[in-house]
Amino acid sequence: EAAVTQSPRNKVAVTGGKVTLSCNQTNNHNNMYWYRQDTGHGLRLIHYSYGAGSTEKGDIPDGYKASRPSQENFSLILELATPSQTSVYFCASGGGLGGLYAEQFFGPGTRLTVL
C-alpha cells in the first residue's frame, strides 16, 4: 500500500489558470515537502510543512502557495500558472528529524504541462 500518493498524476493547464496539486501520506510523518524536478536541476524544494496548519518557503517558492489542512494532506497551489512551471512535481514526507533520520519518502509524482 503506497504511503505517499499524489493527484492528479498528469495535468494540462492553461496559462493564467489555477492549478492545485494534492498529496496524501499515511506515514504519520510530521513533515511534508513539495519539490519540482527538472533536467539539470535535480529536485528543488518549493514549500514544506512541519505539521497541520504550517507552511514554510523552500528554495524556489515564487509563484507557488502551499496548504497543510491536516497531518495527512499537503497541497501545492499555482494561482496563475505559467509555462515555466511545466515540470514534474514530487511530494515527500519525513519524520522531521535531522541527521541520518532525515530520510524522506516520495510520492509517484505529478506531470504538469502549462500551455
Next chain:
Amino acid sequence: GDSVTQKEGLVTLTEGLPVMLNCTYQTIYSNAFLFWYVHYLNESPRLLLKSSTDNKRTEHQGFHATLHKSSSSFHLQKSSAQLSDSALYYCALSDRGTNTGKLTFGDGTVLTVKP
C-alpha cells in the same frame, strides 16, 4: 548554505563494467549526513544508502559509498553494472543545523547501462 555537486549529468556504461558516480558537498558543520537516492523510471525516488561515519564503507543492494570528510566526498560505486541499474541517482545532504529534516539534493546523474 549547504550545497551538493554531482559533476556528471549523464554516465553511460557497458554492462559488467564498474560504476562510479561522483558526489561532493559543502557544509559549515563538522558533522555531515549524506544520502544517495535512486529514481527508476515510472517509480518514486527512494533511499539507496546513507552515512555519517568518516571513512566507513556503507553498502546496500550491491552499491557502496564511503564518506570522506577530508575531501567532502561521498561517491557511489558498484563493481559491476547491470542493465537494471539504469536510473537517475541523487546525492543529498541533510540539514544538520536546524533539524528541519530538509535535504539538499545535487542535480542528479542519469546512469544508462547498455548491453
